[in-house]
Amino acid sequence: MKAKTVLPAVAMTAVSMVLTLAVVVMWLGTAVPWVVALVVGLGIDGGWLATLAYERRLAAQGDHSIPVTVVGWAFGTVATGVLVAHALTSSSPAAWLAVSWFPLAAKALWLVHGLWERTALTVTALESIRGIQQEARDEAAVARARLRSEAATEETRLTAVTGAGARVARVQAETAKTLSKAWSTLETTRASEETGKALTSVTTPVTVGVTPRWELPVWGPSEAVRAPALEAAPALTDDALDAVVEEIRTSRTPPLSYREMSARFRAAGHSASELRLRAAWKRVAA
Structure with missing residues (x-):
């Protein structure tokens, strides 16, 4: 990477020194002996080269000198002035003017190279x-x-x-819709005057002497029905249970069925498990 910046600067410096020397010899050779012109050209190039070498030495030490830099740019300006003056007095000024900026370009390239050196990093740092x-x-x-x-x-x-x-x-919407339709149908049926009559006519043949009261459920919240009397009723012995069952069974003629007897038994506030009640029924009926 260093060669990419130093080689152009070296090449431009060499070309500028050659051009300066040639122009000084050709320009002053007609007015003064060519040896004098050669000395003048070598003096300009030598001063420029000396200041450049000193700047490079300071840069290698990490130092910088403003006076040396000013002197270097002054030699570059003089070389450029010589090339421009020769171009303006020659028969083909365009060609010489095209190369008259080489000294200043060489100084600029050395400036770029110096900036690169101050910011350059080692290979290890670059890898990191x-x-x-x-x-x-x-x-x-x-x-x-x-x-x-x-x-x-x-x-x-x-x-x-x-x-x-x-x-x-x-699903909830469909379920709610279905329930709404079902309860609407149930409410319509419950409110109908013919519902009770229809149900009574159907159940009368199997419930002789009993007129049931039919009430369909109503839409709304429900509460659990508790029977304190049933909870507080004392447990009956087998003999007492048989007596109660016999009394309820024969309270009507013909005797009540087990279902009717069970309903009346519990409605009277007695307490007994279904197993004991059915066993008492069997004993009494036998």
């Missing part, structure tokens, strides 16, 4: 920087991939939850 940059790029790529994956997963989850919620809402 490249490693850090690559690590940062890798971490950024992994973070982006993780974020994209999490976003896709969250999107899938939200889609599934939304779909499930929509299905539940549809």
Whole structure:
């Protein structure tokens, strides 16, 4: 990398010195002996080369001298002035003017090279920087991939939850609609005057002497019915249970069926399990 900046500066300096020397010899050779013209040209190039060498020495030591820099630019300006003056007095000024800026260009290239040297890094430092940059790029790529994956997963989850919620809402709506229709039909049937008569006419043949009271359920909240009397009723012995069953069974003629007797037994506030009550019925009926 160093050669990419120093070689152009060296080449431009060499060309500028050759041009300056040639122009001074050709321009002053007609007015003074050519030896004098050669000395003048070598003096300009020598001064320029000396200041350049001193600047490079200071730069190698990490130092800088403003006076030396000013002197170097002064020699470059003089060389450029000589080339411009020769171009203006020659028969083909365009060609000489095209190369008259070479001395200043050479100084500018050495300035660029000096800036590069002050900011140049070693191979180890450059490798470390490249490693850090690559690590940062890798971490950024992994973070982006993780974020994209999490976003896709969250999107899938939200889609599934939304779909499930929509299905539940549809089922609830359909269920509510069905229940509404059922309760509407039930309410219409309950409010009808012919419902009780129809049910009575159907059940009369199997419930001789009993006129049932039919009441259909009503839409609304329900409360559990508790019977404190049943909870507080004392347990009956087998003999007492048989006596109560016999009394209820023969309270009507013909004797009551087991279902009717059981209903009257519990309605009277007696307490007994279904197993004991059925056993007492069998003993009494036998």
